[in-house]
Amino acid sequence: MQEIIIGIGVTALAGALAAVAGAAEDTESNIGSQGDPNSQVQLAPQMGYTHRIYNKAVSGEPPAYTLWVTLACGVAWAFLMMGMNAILAIVLGTVLATIVQGVYATTAYLGRTASLSKFGQPVFTDVLKSVTTVTMGHAFVAIFTTVVICYLLATVIGHPFSLPLLGIVWGLALGAAGSATGNPYYGKERQYQNQKFGAGVPISASGNIVRYAEAGQRSSIDNGFFTAKFGGPASGLCFGLIVFFELWRTVLFEHYLAGWGAVIAGAVIIIIFMVIDRYVEKWARENYGPYTEA
Amino acid sequence: MSAIAAKAGADAGAFQPVPSIIALVLAIIVIAVGFVLGVGQTLCLIVLGAALIAFGVHFVPVGGAPAAMGQAPGIATGVPMLAAGAGLAGLFGGAWAAELGLAVALAGGAIGGALMMAITCLMVNMSYVFGMGIPPASGKIEKDPLTGYTQPEFKSQGTEGHGLPFISYVGGVIGGLLGGLGGTLIYLELLAFYEAVMPAADAVGLAGILAVAMFLVIAVLAAYNITGTIEGPHDPKFKRFPRAIIAAILASALCGILALLLMVLA
Numbered sequence: 206m207q208e209i210i211i212g213i214g215v216t217a218l219a220g221a222l223a224a225v226a227g228a229a230e231d232t233e234s235n236i237g238s239q240g241d242p243n244s245q246v247q248l249a250p251q252m253g254y255t256h257r258i259y260n261k262a263v264s265g266e267p268p269a270y271t272l273w274v275t276l277a278c279g280v281a282w283a284f285l286m287m288g289m290n291a292i293l294a295i296v297l298g299t300v301l302a303t304i305v306q307g308v309y310a311t312t313a314y315l316g317r318t319a320s321l322s323k324f325g326q327p328v329f330t331d332v333l334k335s336v337t338t339v340t341m342g343h344a345f346v347a348i349f350t351t352v353v354i355c356y357l358l359a360t361v362i363g364h365p366f367s368l369p370l371l372g373i374v375w376g377l378a379l380g381a382a383g384s385a386t387g388n389p390y391y392g393k394e395r396q397y398q399n400q401k402f403g404a405g406v407p408i409s410a411s412g413n414i415v416r417y418a419e420a421g422q423r424s425s426i427d428n429g430f431f432t433a434k435f436g437g438p439a440s441g442l443c444f445g446l447i448v449f450f451e452l453w454r455t456v457l458f459e460h461y462l463a464g465w466g467a468v469i470a471g472a473v474i475i476i477i478f479m480v481i482d483r484y485v486e487k488w489a490r491e492n493y494g495p496y497t498e499a
Numbered sequence: 500m501s502a503i504a505a506k507a508g509a510d511a512g513a514f515q516p517v518p519s520i521i522a523l524v525l526a527i528i529v530i531a532v533g534f535v536l537g538v539g540q541t542l543c544l545i546v547l548g549a550a551l552i553a554f555g556v557h558f559v560p561v562g563g564a565p566a567a568m569g570q571a572p573g574i575a576t577g578v579p580m581l582a583a584g585a586g587l588a589g590l591f592g593g594a595w596a597a598e599l600g601l602a603v604a605l606a607g608g609a610i611g612g613a614l615m616m617a618i619t620c621l622m623v624n625m626s627y628v629f630g631m632g633i634p635p636a637s638g639k640i641e642k643d644p645l646t647g648y649t650q651p652e653f654k655s656q657g658t659e660g661h662g663l664p665f666i667s668y669v670g671g672v673i674g675g676l677l678g679g680l681g682g683t684l685i686y687l688e689l690l691a692f693y694e695a696v697m698p699a700a701d702a703v704g705l706a707g708i709l710a711v712a713m714f715l716v717i718a719v720l721a722a723y724n725i726t727g728t729i730e731g732p733h734d735p736k737f738k739r740f741p742r743a744i745i746a747a748i749l750a751s752a753l754c755g756i757l758a759l760l761l762m763v764l765a
Contacts, residue, residue: 241567241575267580365594365703373711374587378615381576381584386622388575392567394631403632405569407657435630443622447615451588454614455595455607464599464607471592471610475672478617482668483646485624489634495652 220449242392274376549751555677589679612679635662670731
């Protein structure tokens with residue numbers, strides 16, 4: 206019984222940490238402009254729209270976060286094996302991973318922006334100085350919380366995988382959840398605020414991203430400010446639900462029906478989410494109506 | 500060039516018999532070598548797991564960069580990464596249940612992958628509908644075969660559709676299910692093999708990292724077959740899956756025999 210109660214506590218804590226991780230991951234990737242929407246930041250100067258948006262698509266978000274979380278997990282694990290205090294070991298691992306993220310962000314911005322010089326796109330050193338540290342701060346939060354989840358799974362819950370291996374699994378899942386949920390909100394809603402609300406961006410408008418703010422040119426930090434109101438929390442909810450339900454169904458129901466209890470509980474949760482999705486689609490069609498007559 | 504501009508040629512996805520037969524013959528030779536070395540059965544199950552992953556990746560609705568601007572339906576990230584995210588979440592569940600027996604572990608892995616996709620796909624639609632006021636619409640079909648909803652009139656002007664119609668949602672869940680099942684099968688086979696020759700903790704680590712690696716190999720191979728974006732099982736590109744399965748059989752046979760030879764030759 207005690208084992209189950211501790212398991213439920215860890216499940217709740219891991220779910221909450223995952224929600225923070227997802228929100229920080231999405232905000233970091235939007236401020237730094239990583240992931241699929243960055244294709245427009247890269248495309249804009251080629252269409253004649255030079256800008257001051259950061260441009261650090263090191264890779265897709267999932268492999269990038271796999272690298273950073275696994276690196277932090279690996280370093281923390283090495284320190285733990287040396288007998289270091291767990292919190293200190295995780296913080297040191299995360300600091301190192303964040304520095305690596307900062308190096309990648311810097312070289313990516315310089316390299317990608319310099320490659321656009323023939324289209325008249327300047328490299329802004331003040332953008333580099335002001336935005337890089339902000340992305341590093343958000344990356345620290347995302348990496349730290351994910352490593353803590355992995356640590357809880359490896360030590361308290363007793364998952365057979367070692368800390369670095371859990372880092373690969375949950376780093377990739379974090380990037381996948383964050384990019385899947387958060388990317389459209391940054392790509393469509395923020396970069397193309399000049400397009401109609403409630404419709405996709407016409408392909409002919411590609412590259413014509415919003416480059417000016419209320420005063421002066423738009424800064425990438427303002428993009429994070431905007432997406433933190435919806436895209437970030439939605440990504441946090443997505444990753445939080447994934448971690449929470451994955452643990453919850455196993456911790457509570459694994460003891461029933463020789464392990465099949467967790468499988469059945471998972472299947473029931475999937476069906477519930479399917480019903481909710483069906484309702485969301487129905488609601489959207491009824492309330493927004495068709496764009497054109499069929 | 501954007502993923503939308505990169506239109507495939509007329510027969511880009513056509514089944515090519517000669518390379519397929521060559522690949523199958525090579526795979527049979529590798530598996531035969533496996534039987535000679537006494538690892539044939541394990542290798543066959545690894546190949547089966549890889550085939551399930553390759554098939555599963557084709558179900559996952561991935562829209563890539565165009566989906567991030569609401570220009571195409573699907574999830575706004577890359578094919579192999581999303582499939583790997585779901586598959587590894589399944590692998591996490593399957594590895595956790597490994598001590599409860601093969602059937603429970605496989606089912607646990609499959610459900611883990613499907614659960615990850617069910618939540619992710621729901622949040623994608625929530626984001627489109629409640630964050631951006633855009634209803635889901637497919638660009639590839641007139642009518643959703645599951646709901647009967649007509650699609651063209653809900654597609655905004657100048658786009659190929661957006662969000663995840665219900666058929667794409669179901670495709671995503673099936674993709675996660677098959678990915679989690681295949682990944683867990685590979686992990687369990689490698690684990691059983693390594694546990695016989697090394698300490699359990701080392702066996703878990705080695706089997707885990709090789710299962711993750713093999714998953715990524717197969718997911719990337721399948722992504723090359725898809726070339727960019729796919730809406731799910733109703734997309735014409737879905738019919739290309741036999742080619743990906745054949746490639747996965749050969750790639751996994753090679754990767755698998757190397758993973759097993761680590762121990763046979765040690």
